[in-house]
Amino acid sequence: MGLDIRLPIGIIFTTYGVILILYGLVADPAIFVSSMAVNIDVWWGFAMLVFGLIMGILAFRASRREAR
């Protein structure tokens, strides 16, 4: 159908990952008491960032293959 769904998924997960990591680094550590003293924002933000980048790369490679 033309639109590669991996592209929007890649963009939204990369964005969320960056937001979570930045917020986790500047936020008051007291908010992480509820998450069992783990800075879950940074960790999970990193996981989302990696997933977003993989999706983005897959979409990018597919579009290059199509162009060729």
Next chain:
Amino acid sequence: MHLHIVDYAIIIIYFVFVLGIGFALRGRMKTSEDFFLSGRSIPGWITGLAFMSANLGALEVMGHAANAAKYGMFVNHFYWLAAMPAMCFVGVFMMPFYYGSKVRSVPEYLRKRYDEKTRTLNAFSFAVMTLLVSGIDLYAMAILFERLLHWPFGASVVASALVVAIYIYLGGLTSSIYNEVLQFFLIVFGFLPLAILGLKAVGGFAGLQAKLPNAGYAHTWANIWHASQNPMGINWFGTIFGLGFVLSFGYWCTDFLVVQRGLAAKDMPAAQRTPLVAAVPKMFFPLMVVLPGLVAIALDPQLTKYLNGRYDNALPAMLGKFYPSGLLGIGLTALLASFMSGMAGNVTAFNTVWTFDIYQTHVNPGQPDSHYLKMGRFATIFAVAVGIGTAFIVLRFNNLMDYLQLLFAFFNAPLFGTFLLGMFWKRTSAHSGFWGLLSGILAAAAHYSLYHYHAIKYPSDMAANFYQAIWAFSVCVVVTVLVTMFTEPRKEEELVGLVYSLTPKPRNQDLPWYERPGILAIGILALCVVLNIIFW
């Protein structure tokens, strides 16, 4: 639950993307086939995840988390006993007929296999059921908005309905399927930390078992033999036959909401793989819904600390307890995503059945294609509007899942009997389908009124639903067989491509082993048996 600006930002970004996908696809909807079936062009992994996601509505996440808090690990049966075998069956045995006969909807298959009246009965009952179900997701979304943003229930219902209406109106089934894939990943990433943090909080699985109200909560099978020993009050027969066979096969094999995703696939192997791709994440979903429900009841056995007296609060309450700002935004987005994908699944299925099976057939046949495309868009708005009304019906039930299984027991259970006989017994006559289906629905209605007025008693609403499904299915099968005995069979050449014994089997020999539906299905079922044994 206290929301920070970062959480609002995350939720707003999600809405922008969802609507953006709708706008990006707007120009591509040229024919009714594009709008309703995505031009049959989508790869199997995408339709598979959409198949999974369309089923992942509010009742799936909030409903099963609530059930886990109420009934314990017994809820795993909805996944490992009910969904897995049915999903494998529809992929391997039924998809060839749906996809191969080029029908555009489940009712259309019934017209080809039986006759027009069978199709019309099914189209109407499906349309009614779908509209009643779509209210569940709106209700859940509205409850969430009400608690988070303190919006009034009515305004929340309308706002959430509007977003879904816009993206389907613009991009039809493709927009719905693409959003469902996005929603699927958001749901996984949004709920997985809850399982990790929840287990950590109660001290691992052993700690969880120790904190549950009674030992039965931590077992899937151990208490099934006697109705008195498990919290749902259902014995092995009701569970295995009612849930594991009738209700689950009825839903996964005949509900157009899920089957439609397979019809959008680009070719037969992709269509067959659609439910099988979906089965893999589905198998592990108890981790994301059952586990948080168990953690909720372990931490709050009196329902007073976090649950606020309602099991349905289990999942949002746990999100609020464990997630700090930032991740909370992701968790709430996941919750919204699940409600929207569930609602969208119902709306796209409804607009297709309405346009093809009711409007084009009975109201206004012979119009140019663009007319039906326009009707599909109009039906989208109509479905959402009625969904808003049904959200207020749902408000009257105290457990979402009880409401849903009641509807399934009415409509899907007898339909499965009609399909089973139609697809696998070539003698089944054209007339018998209608009378079987009708008497099955009437049997469900009779059973429901007897239960409702206390003429028959069950230990729980869920038990009543399971037995209602068994009665509806059995009556449908018996009546269909009886009517068949006294009516003319159809000519065999008319049934090629519609009945199992008269149709050439799809040749998958040239596919690599990991793409063959049969092998995938066996792998899935084997893994499923292992999970059942581990969590016995």
